[in-house]
Amino acid sequence: MTTEGMLTSSSLKNPWGRTLYSLKRTWYKFSRNWLSVLGLVIVVTIVFLAVFAPYVAPYPQHAGKFVDFKGKNQPPSWQHLMGTDTIGRDILSRIIFAFRNALLMAIVVLAVSVPLGTLTGLTAGYYSGTWTDTVIMRVTDVFISIPPIILALSIAAVLKPTLMNSMIAVTVSWWPWYTRMTYSLASSIKNEYYVQAAELTGASKIYILFHEILPNCSSSLFTKMALDVGWVTLVGAALSFVGLGEQPPKPALGTMIAEGVERMPAQWWIALFPALAIMFVVLGFNLFGDGIRDALSPEEA
Amino acid sequence: MPDVMDINNNILVAENLVKHFPINLSGIFKKKWIAVKAVDGINFSVKQGECFGLVGESGSGKSTTAYMTVGTYAPTSGSLVFKGEDIARPAVKRPMHLKKDIQIVFQDPGSSLNPMRNIQNILEMPLRVHNMIKKGNSIEKKVIDLLDRVELPSHYRFKSPITLGGGERQMVAIARALATKPSFMVLDEPTSALDVSVQGKIINRLIRLQKEFGLTYLFITHDLSLMRNVATRIAIMYLGKIAEIASANEFFQKPLHPYTQMLLSSIPILFDEEAKLKPNKIHSVGEIPSPVDVPPGCSFNTRCPFKTDICFVEDPVMREIEPEHYARCHNI
Amino acid sequence: MSETLLDIKNLHVWFKVYGGVLKVLNGVNFNVKFGEKVGLVGEAGCGKTTTMKALLRVLPNLALIPEGDIFVRGKNILKLNSRELADLRGRGLSMIFQDPTSALNPVFTIGQQLYDIIKYSAGSSGQKVANKKNVALSALYEARLPDAERMLDSYPIQLSGGMRQRVCIAFAIATARDLLIADEPTTNLDVTIQDQVLRLIRDLVEKKGASLILITHSLGLAREITERVYVMYAGNMIEMAATSLLFKKPFHPYTQGLLSSVPRLSGGGFAEGIPGRIPDYRNPPPGCRFEPRCQYAFEPCSKAMPPYINVGDGHQVACYLYQDVQGDRKNA
Numbered sequence: 001m002t003t004e005g006m007l008t009s010s011s012l013k014n015p016w017g018r019t020l021y022s023l024k025r026t027w028y029k030f031s032r033n034w035l036s037v038l039g040l041v042i043v044v045t046i047v048f049l050a051v052f053a054p055y056v057a058p059y060p061q062h063a064g065k066f067v068d069f070k071g072k073n074q075p076p077s078w079q080h081l082m083g084t085d086t087i088g089r090d091i092l093s094r095i096i097f098a099f100r101n102a103l104l105m106a107i108v109v110l111a112v113s114v115p116l117g118t119l120t121g122l123t124a125g126y127y128s129g130t131w132t133d134t135v136i137m138r139v140t141d142v143f144i145s146i147p148p149i150i151l152a153l154s155i156a157a158v159l160k161p162t163l164m165n166s167m168i169a170v171t172v173s174w175w176p177w178y179t180r181m182t183y184s185l186a187s188s189i190k191n192e193y194y195v196q197a198a199e200l201t202g203a204s205k206i207y208i209l210f211h212e213i214l215p216n217c218s219s220s221l222f223t224k225m226a227l228d229v230g231w232v233t234l235v236g237a238a239l240s241f242v243g244l245g246e247q248p249p250k251p252a253l254g255t256m257i258a259e260g261v262e263r264m265p266a267q268w269w270i271a272l273f274p275a276l277a278i279m280f281v282v283l284g285f286n287l288f289g290d291g292i293r294d295a296l297s298p299e300e301a
Numbered sequence: 302m303p304d305v306m307d308i309n310n311n312i313l314v315a316e317n318l319v320k321h322f323p324i325n326l327s328g329i330f331k332k333k334w335i336a337v338k339a340v341d342g343i344n345f346s347v348k349q350g351e352c353f354g355l356v357g358e359s360g361s362g363k364s365t366t367a368y369m370t371v372g373t374y375a376p377t378s379g380s381l382v383f384k385g386e387d388i389a390r391p392a393v394k395r396p397m398h399l400k401k402d403i404q405i406v407f408q409d410p411g412s413s414l415n416p417m418r419n420i421q422n423i424l425e426m427p428l429r430v431h432n433m434i435k436k437g438n439s440i441e442k443k444v445i446d447l448l449d450r451v452e453l454p455s456h457y458r459f460k461s462p463i464t465l466g467g468g469e470r471q472m473v474a475i476a477r478a479l480a481t482k483p484s485f486m487v488l489d490e491p492t493s494a495l496d497v498s499v500q501g502k503i504i505n506r507l508i509r510l511q512k513e514f515g516l517t518y519l520f521i522t523h524d525l526s527l528m529r530n531v532a533t534r535i536a537i538m539y540l541g542k543i544a545e546i547a548s549a550n551e552f553f554q555k556p557l558h559p560y561t562q563m564l565l566s567s568i569p570i571l572f573d574e575e576a577k578l579k580p581n582k583i584h585s586v587g588e589i590p591s592p593v594d595v596p597p598g599c600s601f602n603t604r605c606p607f608k609t610d611i612c613f614v615e616d617p618v619m620r621e622i623e624p625e626h627y628a629r630c631h632n633i
Numbered sequence: 634m635s636e637t638l639l640d641i642k643n644l645h646v647w648f649k650v651y652g653g654v655l656k657v658l659n660g661v662n663f664n665v666k667f668g669e670k671v672g673l674v675g676e677a678g679c680g681k682t683t684t685m686k687a688l689l690r691v692l693p694n695l696a697l698i699p700e701g702d703i704f705v706r707g708k709n710i711l712k713l714n715s716r717e718l719a720d721l722r723g724r725g726l727s728m729i730f731q732d733p734t735s736a737l738n739p740v741f742t743i744g745q746q747l748y749d750i751i752k753y754s755a756g757s758s759g760q761k762v763a764n765k766k767n768v769a770l771s772a773l774y775e776a777r778l779p780d781a782e783r784m785l786d787s788y789p790i791q792l793s794g795g796m797r798q799r800v801c802i803a804f805a806i807a808t809a810r811d812l813l814i815a816d817e818p819t820t821n822l823d824v825t826i827q828d829q830v831l832r833l834i835r836d837l838v839e840k841k842g843a844s845l846i847l848i849t850h851s852l853g854l855a856r857e858i859t860e861r862v863y864v865m866y867a868g869n870m871i872e873m874a875a876t877s878l879l880f881k882k883p884f885h886p887y888t889q890g891l892l893s894s895v896p897r898l899s900g901g902g903f904a905e906g907i908p909g910r911i912p913d914y915r916n917p918p919p920g921c922r923f924e925p926r927c928q929y930a931f932e933p934c935s936k937a938m939p940p941y942i943n944v945g946d947g948h949q950v951a952c953y954l955y956q957d958v959q960g961d962r963k964n965a
Contacts, residue, residue, distance in 0.1 A: 569853030585825035
């Protein structure tokens with residue numbers, strides 16, 4: 001038994017009324033846990049910083065070709081809140097610009113992995129038990145077994161190490177996880193009565209996959225996507241730590257840590273703040289992802 | 302497609318219908334397959350316009366029979382003829398006009414409607430699939446029309462199934478089945494998951510819809526009191542075979558098969574006038590054997606209070622004991 | 634009173650949800666004497682499961698109990714600490730659930746689960762129970778399960794539905810209990826097995842001198858097994874009487890509507906059921922909660938919830954249509 005509460009028949013007729021109501025309800029489910037709201041705040045902050053980096057960073061020019069040997073290795077102070085690095089660049093500004101690359105990588109990786117993984121997973125799941133399933137899933141298994149960093153290293157050895165190439169490497173190892181997830185969801189959803197009803201009425205396979213099965217995977221998908229932004233950032237940082245990815249002088253979180261590691265523990269701020277920034281991103285998107293999962297969870301009776 | 306019925310006005314005829322589900326128990330070294338004999342040779346026919354009831358407990362094969370009619374499964378052997386056309390194949394292999402003409406209402410209203418879509422989308426689906434939208438008539442109007450037929454208010458089309466009660470969901474499922482203007486509807490325990498006070502509403506509506514649209518129903522349930530008030534003819538199934546077929550009156554007033562009597566004597570009743578109609582108490586003993594391991598001879602011999610020697614050796618055949626009243630037992 | 638085992642007085646239970654509070658239980662009064670078999674009848678959403686959960690103290694965190702008390706053998710169990718609660722659950726109450734498949738842990742054998750129950754039945758006293766195996770075997774034997782020795786080593790998945798429910802019954806009666814709560818114990822079973830299982834429950838309860846609360850939506854079952862019946866609607870007990878009296882002459886309009894909705898074995902079609910839906914618990918009607926659907930509603934019905942009116946012979950109704958009858962006055 002579910003109560004509709006504020007949803008009266010008159011507000012139902014108005015499409016804006018319905019949208020507003022469902023938004024309010026989703027927000028209620030999301031905000032029940034204060035940690036999710038914290039995650040949302042962090043995510044919004046990161047996105048804002050990334051988008052408006054040139055206007056927000058105190059020393060935007062430090063993110064490019066800039067050298068100031070007089071001001072190098074300065075500890076945190078009021079002029080440089082996170083200190084300066086080995087060639088005098090402001091670490092805070094570089095971190096803000098590094099967020100841009102992190103988010104860009106996450107967006108590109110997900111933009112390719114999610115559609116590819118979801119399509120293959122839906123198809124394999126719906127046809128589970130047949131050759132289609134076997135072929136798709138074994139190919140997926142091959143890709144899953146490739147460690148992303150080794151793959152990235154190989155690609156860098158063949159092609160130049162750039163941000164684009166590291167994005168390719170991460171994407172290639174990322175999409176199979178979406179296939180797996182969608183596969184297990186689709187193969188159980190296809191046995192539900194509403195899918196059978198559609199099949200028996202004669203709906204086309206495309207219709208069933210996209211209009212009956214996919215909507216029921218959406219909550220898992222969106223949750224995973226939110227969490228993945230954090231994890232892609234982490235993998236991207238690992239790659240740039242070993243020298244793949246965005247090349248200097250463009251800032252990347254992993255590269256900054258690599259530069260600072262040599263200077264530990266004397267100039268601790270050079271490595272620590274970028275590391276904290278990575279933690280900030282992963283934590284924020286994790287908490288946000290938890291909130292998304294709660295917000296999209298089905299209504300309870 | 303012209304309506305082709307035989308001289309008896311039968312819309313659906315099943316002959317020696319069999320459905321075995323193979324289970325692979327093979328090990329590495331030896332191959333072993335066993336068959337779950339869900340339906341093991343049944344014969345029945347449904348006349349146009351009647352409500353044919355199929356009764357049985359779990360493992361009897363009634364749901365499997367229903368699903369074969371709609372096309373979820375293909376029969377292992379035997380024939381199934383609908384309006385003169387052979388439908389002994391799964392729905393994917395059936396022509397569209399059959400999918401339009403035979404519809405099903407499932408048992409569980411909770412999972413027969415997609416929780417992530419609203420009622421409008423759910424009811425639009427069959428209309429779109431069968432291209433039933435004429436120019437000029439908006440699809441929204443057709444959906445409101447369908448809701449009206451099952452007496453649900455028109456603003457329900459914006460709701461999601463989760464916000465509806467069980468009875469209302471089942472009404473939507475019925476509206477969805479009616480959308481393609483079928484002539485035959487399979488109702489698989491449509492009210493088992495619902496409360497008693499809602500059940501009456503739904504059944505009454507179903508009966509009215511049947512009269513209004515000239516539908517034929519194949520009604521499946523395990524609730525005999527319900528069946529008494531709905532069906533015109535009833536068949537009772539046990540372990541994949543039909544034990545008795547009779548008109549509703551005959552079935553309840555003069556049950557011939559021991560299993561029918563056992564079932565009737567077990568149902569809880571409320572009023573003294575009903576108690577007089579129950580046969581003398583045959584305490585049910587034992588459980589239904591597994592359909593994998595059907596006993597030889599008559600499959601009811603493990604529980605029958607009237608069994609004799611022949612019951613362990615020979616499987617009885619269906620005989621017409623009285624006019625239009627068939628039963629399958631050696632000892633009648 | 635010393636002969637009252639369970640006494641629920643004026644229980645209110647609220648759930649916090651989006652947009653407000655669901656005021657589910659609205660002053661429930663319910664009692665059970667030692668050795669008595671009481672039925673609790675009501676439809677989906679009326680609050681019977683919530684009442685039982687409150688009794689077992691397993692309500693979810695979002696639930697509040699703003700008012701009301703539950704007394705078991707004179708002790709207020711809403712104020713127990715965890716040690717005393719463990720005592721209560723280990724020795725006082727036991728429960729049989731609706732779905733035996735999910736009530737049994739699939740990865741442990743029957744024997745392992747039964748030994749656990751026997752072990753915990755010592756409650757907080759920490760005594761070791763001697764001869765767990767004998768206790769287990771005798772419990773299985775009493776539940777009329779064949780081959781008890783082999784049953785101890787079987788897994789739930791190897792048993793049929795009826796056997797699993799009998800195993801759950803064995804779990805419930807393995808050690809001495811005062812109160813057995815059976816929550817729709819036969820809904821998922823076939824009719825013939827249902828009959829056997831219910832008779833088993835009744836016989837065991839009588840043999841052990843325990844009390845029984847049978848929760849069901851099937852009026853027929855309540856009639857067969859219980860001595861006294863409560864009818865529940867939307868969070869209130871609206872009628873209570875000895876079983877035979879209730880079914881012969883129901884007083885409350887809801888009970889009358891319910892009884893007339895049940896299909897009869899004697900035929901005669903279906904009543905229209907009861908119009909309307911259960912109220913929205915966020916904004917329940919201020920007076921009698923059945924008032925919006927009641928055909929006899931008049932002026933006082935919308936003002937306040939009616940009190941219990943005695944209509945003689947221990948029959949109580951919460952309805953303004955009736956007045957107290959002099960003479961036979963028994964407390965609820």
